Amino acid sequence: MNQARLELMLCGGTGCRASGSHPFKDALAAEITRRELDGEIRIVETGCNGFCAVGPVMLVLPEDVFYQKLRPEDVPELVEEHLIKGKVVERLLYKDPGTKKRIPLMHDIPFFSNQMFWAMRNKGYIDPEKIDEYIARDGYFGAARALTEMSPEMIIEEVKTSGLRGRGGAGFPAGVKWEFASKTQSDIKYTLCNADEGDPGAFMDRSILEADPHAVLEGMIIAARAIGSSKGYIYCRTEYPLALARLGLAIKQAREYGLLGKDILGSGFDFDVEIYQGAGAFVCGEETALMRSIEGRRGMPRPRPPFPAHKGLFNKPTVLNNVETLANVGQIILHGGERYASVGTETSKGTKVFAISGDVNNIGLVEVPMGITLRKMIFEIGGGIPKKRKFKAVQLGGPSGGCIPEHLLDTPVDFEEIAKVGAIMGSGGVIVMDDQTCMVDMARFFMDFIQEESCGKCTPCREGTRRILQIVERICEGHGVPEDIETLEELSVVIKNSSLCGLGQTAPNPVLSTLRYFREEYDAHVYEKRCPAKRCAALLDFKVNEDKCTKCGLCYKACPVDAIVWKKKEVAFIDQEKCIQCLSCFSACKFDAID
Amino acid sequence: MKNIVLTINGKKVSAPPGTSILTAAEKNGIAIPTLCSHEELAPYGACRICLVEEENSGRLMASCVTPVAPEMTIHTDSPRVKDHRKNIVRLMIAEHPESCIVCNKGNRCELRRVAAELGVAETRLYPMPNHKPFETHNPFIVRDLAKCILCGKCIRADHERVAVGAIDYSDRGFSSRPVTLHEMPLEKSRCTFCGTCVSMCPTGALSTHNTFFTGTPETEETTICGFCGAGCSLSLGVSDNRVVEVNPSPDRDTVNGATLCVRGHFAHDFLLSPERLLHPLVRETDEEGNTRLAPTGFDAALSTVAGRLADIKRRNGEESIGFIGSAKCTNEENYLFQKIARVIFGTNNITSTGAAGGHALIREVAEKTKGTCRVRRLSSLENADAIVAVLSDTDHAVPVAGYHIKRAVKKGAPLVVIDPYRSDLAAFGGVWLHPEKGGKSGAFGIDAINALTARLIAEGGVDRAFMDRYANDEHGWLPAISAKDPDALAKQAGIAPERVKQAASMLKNRKIAFVPPCDLLERQNGKALLDALFNLALITGALGDKNAGIFIPALENNAVGALDMGCAPDMLPGWRKISDASEKESVAAMWEAAIPEKEGKDIHAMIEAAEAGTLKALYIMGENPLRSLPDPERVRGALKKLDFIVVQDILQNRTTELAHVVLPGAAFAEKQGSFTNMEGRIQSFIPVVSPPGDALPDWAILAMLARKAGYPEHYTAIEKIRQEIRRVVPSYTALGSHRQEWVKQNGSEIPDSFPLAPLHTPGTGSEPDEKFPFIAYIGSRRWHLGAGTRTARSARITASGRTGEIEIAPADAMDLGIANDSENGGKPIIRLLSPFGAIERAAAVNQGLPKGHIFVPQGFYGNDAMQIADFNALKPPGSGWRNVRVRIEKM
Numbered sequence A: 001m002n003q004a005r006l007e008l009m010l011c012g013g014t015g016c017r018a019s020g021s022h023p024f025k026d027a028l029a030a031e032i033t034r035r036e037l038d039g040e041i042r043i044v045e046t047g048c049n050g051f052c053a054v055g056p057v058m059l060v061l062p063e064d065v066f067y068q069k070l071r072p073e074d075v076p077e078l079v080e081e082h083l084i085k086g087k088v089v090e091r092l093l094y095k096d097p098g099t100k101k102r103i104p105l106m107h108d109i110p111f112f113s114n115q116m117f118w119a120m121r122n123k124g125y126i127d128p129e130k131i132d133e134y135i136a137r138d139g140y141f142g143a144a145r146a147l148t149e150m151s152p153e154m155i156i157e158e159v160k161t162s163g164l165r166g167r168g169g170a171g172f173p174a175g176v177k178w179e180f181a182s183k184t185q186s187d188i189k190y191t192l193c194n195a196d197e198g199d200p201g202a203f204m205d206r207s208i209l210e211a212d213p214h215a216v217l218e219g220m221i222i223a224a225r226a227i228g229s230s231k232g233y234i235y236c237r238t239e240y241p242l243a244l245a246r247l248g249l250a251i252k253q254a255r256e257y258g259l260l261g262k263d264i265l266g267s268g269f270d271f272d273v274e275i276y277q278g279a280g281a282f283v284c285g286e287e288t289a290l291m292r293s294i295e296g297r298r299g300m301p302r303p304r305p306p307f308p309a310h311k312g313l314f315n316k317p318t319v320l321n322n323v324e325t326l327a328n329v330g331q332i333i334l335h336g337g338e339r340y341a342s343v344g345t346e347t348s349k350g351t352k353v354f355a356i357s358g359d360v361n362n363i364g365l366v367e368v369p370m371g372i373t374l375r376k377m378i379f380e381i382g383g384g385i386p387k388k389r390k391f392k393a394v395q396l397g398g399p400s401g402g403c404i405p406e407h408l409l410d411t412p413v414d415f416e417e418i419a420k421v422g423a424i425m426g427s428g429g430v431i432v433m434d435d436q437t438c439m440v441d442m443a444r445f446f447m448d449f450i451q452e453e454s455c456g457k458c459t460p461c462r463e464g465t466r467r468i469l470q471i472v473e474r475i476c477e478g479h480g481v482p483e484d485i486e487t488l489e490e491l492s493v494v495i496k497n498s499s500l501c502g503l504g505q506t507a508p509n510p511v512l513s514t515l516r517y518f519r520e521e522y523d524a525h526v527y528e529k530r531c532p533a534k535r536c537a538a539l540l541d542f543k544v545n546e547d548k549c550t551k552c553g554l555c556y557k558a559c560p561v562d563a564i565v566w567k568k569k570e571v572a573f574i575d576q577e578k579c580i581q582c583l584s585c586f587s588a589c590k591f592d593a594i595d
Numbered sequence B: 001m002k003n004i005v006l007t008i009n010g011k012k013v014s015a016p017p018g019t020s021i022l023t024a025a026e027k028n029g030i031a032i033p034t035l036c037s038h039e040e041l042a043p044y045g046a047c048r049i050c051l052v053e054e055e056n057s058g059r060l061m062a063s064c065v066t067p068v069a070p071e072m073t074i075h076t077d078s079p080r081v082k083d084h085r086k087n088i089v090r091l092m093i094a095e096h097p098e099s100c101i102v103c104n105k106g107n108r109c110e111l112r113r114v115a116a117e118l119g120v121a122e123t124r125l126y127p128m129p130n131h132k133p134f135e136t137h138n139p140f141i142v143r144d145l146a147k148c149i150l151c152g153k154c155i156r157a158d159h160e161r162v163a164v165g166a167i168d169y170s171d172r173g174f175s176s177r178p179v180t181l182h183e184m185p186l187e188k189s190r191c192t193f194c195g196t197c198v199s200m201c202p203t204g205a206l207s208t209h210n211t212f213f214t215g216t217p218e219t220e221e222t223t224i225c226g227f228c229g230a231g232c233s234l235s236l237g238v239s240d241n242r243v244v245e246v247n248p249s250p251d252r253d254t255v256n257g258a259t260l261c262v263r264g265h266f267a268h269d270f271l272l273s274p275e276r277l278l279h280p281l282v283r284e285t286d287e288e289g290n291t292r293l294a295p296t297g298f299d300a301a302l303s304t305v306a307g308r309l310a311d312i313k314r315r316n317g318e319e320s321i322g323f324i325g326s327a328k329c330t331n332e333e334n335y336l337f338q339k340i341a342r343v344i345f346g347t348n349n350i351t352s353t354g355a356a357g358g359h360a361l362i363r364e365v366a367e368k369t370k371g372t373c374r375v376r377r378l379s380s381l382e383n384a385d386a387i388v389a390v391l392s393d394t395d396h397a398v399p400v401a402g403y404h405i406k407r408a409v410k411k412g413a414p415l416v417v418i419d420p421y422r423s424d425l426a427a428f429g430g431v432w433l434h435p436e437k438g439g440k441s442g443a444f445g446i447d448a449i450n451a452l453t454a455r456l457i458a459e460g461g462v463d464r465a466f467m468d469r470y471a472n473d474e475h476g477w478l479p480a481i482s483a484k485d486p487d488a489l490a491k492q493a494g495i496a497p498e499r500v501k502q503a504a505s506m507l508k509n510r511k512i513a514f515v516p517p518c519d520l521l522e523r524q525n526g527k528a529l530l531d532a533l534f535n536l537a538l539i540t541g542a543l544g545d546k547n548a549g550i551f552i553p554a555l556e557n558n559a560v561g562a563l564d565m566g567c568a569p570d571m572l573p574g575w576r577k578i579s580d581a582s583e584k585e586s587v588a589a590m591w592e593a594a595i596p597e598k599e600g601k602d603i604h605a606m607i608e609a610a611e612a613g614t615l616k617a618l619y620i621m622g623e624n625p626l627r628s629l630p631d632p633e634r635v636r637g638a639l640k641k642l643d644f645i646v647v648q649d650i651l652q653n654r655t656t657e658l659a660h661v662v663l664p665g666a667a668f669a670e671k672q673g674s675f676t677n678m679e680g681r682i683q684s685f686i687p688v689v690s691p692p693g694d695a696l697p698d699w700a701i702l703a704m705l706a707r708k709a710g711y712p713e714h715y716t717a718i719e720k721i722r723q724e725i726r727r728v729v730p731s732y733t734a735l736g737s738h739r740q741e742w743v744k745q746n747g748s749e750i751p752d753s754f755p756l757a758p759l760h761t762p763g764t765g766s767e768p769d770e771k772f773p774f775i776a777y778i779g780s781r782r783w784h785l786g787a788g789t790r791t792a793r794s795a796r797i798t799a800s801g802r803t804g805e806i807e808i809a810p811a812d813a814m815d816l817g818i819a820n821d822s823e824n825g826g827k828p829i830i831r832l833l834s835p836f837g838a839i840e841r842a843a844a845v846n847q848g849l850p851k852g853h854i855f856v857p858q859g860f861y862g863n864d865a866m867q868i869a870d871f872n873a874l875k876p877p878g879s880g881w882r883n884v885r886v887r888i889e890k891m
Helices: A014-018 A021-034 A072-084 A131-136 A141-148 A152-162 A174-183 A204-211 A213-227 A241-256 A287-294 A323-335 A337-341 A374-381 A415-420 A439-453 A459-476 A482-498 A502-506 A509-517 A519-527 A554-558 A584-588 B021-027 B079-094 B110-118 B153-161 B196-200 B262-272 B298-316 B331-344 B359-368 B378-382 B399-410 B444-458 B464-470 B477-482 B486-493 B497-507 B526-539 B559-564 B581-591 B603-612 B632-640 B654-658 B698-708 B718-728 B810-816 B819-823 B861-868
Strands: A006-011 A041-046 A058-061 A065-067 A190-195 A231-237 A272-278 A318-322 A351-358 A364-369 A391-396 A402-405 A429-434 B004-008 B011-015 B051-054 B060-062 B073-075 B141-144 B167-170 B177-180 B206-208 B219-224 B233-239 B242-248 B281-285 B291-295 B321-325 B350-352 B386-390 B415-418 B431-433 B512-515 B617-621 B644-649 B661-664 B673-676 B681-685 B740-742 B774-779 B806-808 B829-834 B837-845 B853-857 B883-890
Touching: A006 A014, A006 A021, A014 A021, A014 A204, A021 A041, A021 A072, A131 A213, A131 A241, A141 A213, A141 A323, A152 A174, A152 A213, A152 A323, A152 A337, A174 A213, A174 A318, A190 A204, A190 A213, A190 A287, A190 A323, A204 A213, A204 A241, A204 A323, A204 A351, A213 A231, A213 A241, A213 A318, A213 A323, A231 A241, A231 A287, A241 A272, A272 A287, A287 A318, A318 A323, A323 A337, A323 A351, A351 A374, A364 A374, A374 A391, A374 A429, A391 A439, A402 A509, A439 A459, A439 A509, A439 A519, A459 A482, A459 A502, A459 A519, A459 B079, A482 A502, A482 A509, A482 A519, A482 B060, A482 B079, A509 A519, A554 A584, B004 B021, B011 B021, B051 B079, B060 B079, B079 B110, B153 B167, B153 B196, B153 B399, B196 B206, B196 B242, B196 B262, B219 B681, B242 B262, B281 B298, B298 B321, B298 B617, B298 B644, B298 B661, B298 B698, B321 B331, B321 B603, B331 B350, B331 B559, B331 B617, B331 B673, B331 B698, B331 B718, B359 B526, B359 B559, B378 B399, B378 B512, B386 B399, B386 B444, B386 B497, B386 B526, B399 B415, B399 B512, B415 B444, B415 B497, B431 B444, B431 B497, B444 B477, B444 B486, B444 B497, B444 B526, B464 B526, B477 B526, B486 B497, B512 B526, B559 B673, B581 B718, B603 B632, B632 B654, B632 B861, B644 B654, B698 B718, B774 B861, B806 B810, B810 B837, B810 B883, B829 B861, B837 B861, B853 B861
Parallel strands: A006 A041, A190 A231, A190 A318, A231 A272, A351 A429, B004 B073, B321 B350, B321 B617, B386 B415, B386 B512, B415 B431, B617 B644, B644 B661, B774 B853, B806 B837
Antiparallel strands: A006 A058, A058 A065, A351 A364, A391 A402, A391 A429, B004 B011, B051 B060, B051 B073, B141 B206, B167 B177, B219 B233, B233 B242, B281 B291, B281 B661, B673 B681, B681 B740, B774 B883, B806 B853, B829 B837, B829 B883
């Protein structure tokens, strides 16, 4: 590989592609060729950088200069100024929303400087479609060590030492899981990777697969070696075409390099991996349902025991690990479990990747050391709440998780601590909500998702989630009666305690946690027929409050159907005949002047 | 492994590891409500009603899927448990239609029962309509899925018990429901209408389609099914002395467990047929010489019978009277029937139409195994090490046996199917050996078995020790077949050699269960095929193993018992040969009567004798030879020549029309008796309803006849007949002492040696020729049993829309220009001609047929298929009447 003078690490993750990284890349490449810089400057399309909010983004190496929100029309200036003259293009740098200063270097940007890249250590630094670049950054060294220097017991011991816990949500110690499977005798065992990420607002696994697919393969090889498995599957959802393509390519390259297949690295160990595409059922992220799905049957959970470590896929001993868990394994084996365990809290070690989204400035992917507070994650890394709104709550752990209100924001990121406040670590979805969010409406949204995704096998989940949705919908529509809240609580407990799988057991969480912290909002809906956050259309008047109206006309501009009558220096008026109750004016008004 | 000790409701109990809490509790008399658990289905954990509380962990767990663990402290009825159960039932009830009063499940509804037990009445939940399909189009099953509680029993029964795969879940969450592929109606799916799901359904979501009854039957009584030889235990729902519903019996250790087939479940409405015989009829002649059957009483009718038969005997000798018994009647009836023939009328002219339907195979196998393999449990077949099904029609002829095979395969037993037709079993899995590249159609089975045998010998996959110890190779079969090239034999059969290799590698060193069809010896080259099969069984050591050997399906409910009772011209009860003087004498001594010297006539000989005028009278019990024998016109001609015909039956039919006296008998549910099934299981039963009109149980009619004919013994009760059977038939010493008994085998399990049959190179038989270029097989489809005498009177079967089209291979249909017609919707009518007759019927393409083969289903259209069959093929040793050369004419 020729060493280039500058390497332009352009993000090619799904987020940046959506915001236009490809047109930019084409323009950039053409300009570089035009200026005859091909030999000295190399464009690398990387996986997700993580800072999706300001995409498309590009990192210039080795200088570490970070450009954001790039457009094709920026190309000539960028090439002329930076690539030729060596001057940083100020206007394309990241601007700190607090200090309003431009920050040129990536590691100085708070979004990055507060993170700790372990599972995502290669993101943005390598071309995910080139195995050599992965190897150049110590890739497959952990697998090599595991296969040539370590016994399965030693691997398991190392992973147990690291304290690595499952990143898919439940947090089961990975080493212990492997130990169970390694001790089960069988002619064939399976190593599975769960890449069926389905929580709304979660995209950690997708980004890791897009940015560093080999890290996952390496983790699988090590896991397979630890349990004595020769066959692996990656269960990845069809909705991730880029991740699937890159995984497929990575598997092909790893086979060519003798890192998958027969006699890996001359160790005598055989292992190969296949991709299995999920068809979009949320419940297939549940391990027993996932296995049934790979078996070619309808993805429905089955009761445990028997646990997969004893009887899993095709009734053979099986370990299933999440993408992020596996991505950590190679480095743990290479550098030892103790290094990994040196970070984190008593029971939660290492780092955790979160996908931050919702009402937050820096929407994107972050990796933080365990033990960091939610406040730090949301306000320092996440850059706080946009439009000067107030923080209301954060939903952690996807639909099965729970919401955490402002006064508990100093809770550290730790499996047990988060569980104590009624949420779950989950796979790492963080949805930040500002004061315009109605918590009852939010519970309705998640219950709608869950009841739709319930597989229908067990009664409490099938009937109960639908029933809760019905009651919450009635409350949102203003038909709530006081007994409804009691019924919600009663049914939630039953669903939680009696459902078959994790989906059902956590299904009432959106209702339980909003009832726990925002009960007054339910009361307002039920007793006063009022939605405090003004999101439940049925409870709103769609009238302008003349006292509060500043006559600014923002609502007038926002209305998509011209239902608002407004003239300069006049109070706005909403024509009820035309109004479609879309809530655009509520969002637009900065003065809370619409009731 | 040691038992696990735990506490349930304060009581210390112990259970083997792996037992569920639910089972452990039930074994100790603690009932836990459940809606989705069934002892024959794998634990599932869907309904969550069976929740129990574990005190130490405070967890609630579904007891049906949680195995017992040491030190568990379980509470099955704590307030917390009850509260959760109540809420779950409340959720179910709240979306359940409020139609209990008009629901067919009525007070048998399990949901209603559980709700009542838990005191759930008002749900205090909002109405939530649950619109799901309501289907009443087929005559068997009504589906009202709004009542479905998604317990999954129907789907699991379909997959786990009968292995059909007609239904599965569709959609998710609240919208999920059991559906067929593409949500087609059941009748357009793979559903076989076995009804297993209907009986398991805890609510009214699935119920029997009844046109003559709604609600809950007054009583439910157990009996044995009178259709095929599986001998399923039934629970008959009775109201107003009518059988209004059928379910599998809840008894334990039945042959069928929770399953049934379409006939057993739904065809019993034939009992209510308007064509049932209600009164004895005697033929009268009016002044103009016209004759008609006039109703009379039993006394008069039986006097006529006794008088006429005595008269004919006196004038024409004993040999002029023939008796045809029935594989449908009970052991007691057949025993009495043959005794009347032999002792009162002094003739061995006694047979049954089982002679044309399966007796030959039972006899041949018994002879080959020297009577040691009489008991072959289907449960052993289910646990087989490997299965070879040859030309097997089990799925249609004896469906419950078919379920056992499929379950064995699901458990992992390798299956090899040898069949030119792609039967349901061939499609099920394993290896299918079929003529891919030509081969002689009539010889296929033998060629295929020989190829497989040669391959197994070549690969050392046989049980040398067993063979050396037991096989007696007097014909030099082993050297002969060992000298053959397995691949050449495979090619001769038209099979790709690799397939035979694959099959051999699957079977190598395994104890194989062989399943021939029940009609094997009614097919071309059947005897030679059985020889080849038997040799293979012998050299693989299959005969010495519990879960292996030859499993013979029996087409009719008491085919085995009728033989055991001596309904055969050359055999006395208990398989005693008439030709064996000492055997004959011992029976004569027990009967205190002389037994005629000469062996009697079989069915073929009787018809020929009638044609020749030497047979003057026939007494036919429970058979309809005009429907069930080949070439019915010839049989009719023969019967018309007789001076006197007595028909004792339950339904008006073509044979009763010819009769001089008709005696109305009772169907199986209407009388006491016993049947012996294909396994050798003797099953006794008592009447569930009384016979219609003046009809009487057949044994009672025979007992009256015996008295009328002057026989001193008075068989006033069935027990008197049983006493005698127990004495005369050594293998039936336990008859009637329990509901279920097993045929006792005499001697050791395995005799000293078995002879290996010679190597067969089959004759051409009726290979197709230019004039008749196709080879037809007359076989069963599940809708009709055999000739369909009873199933054709079932209103449900006749309404099922199954019309028994003549099935033609796709390539032949193309050649004949029939394929296009059928694509246009209408089914083309064809005329099928054989050297013996012709039939006209609609034709349909069967993708599973090889070129040149025609399948003609039996039982439809008055069983007209017999018109193309050759009566002379019945003549022993039998040349296979079920195969016949034919040609097709387009209409």
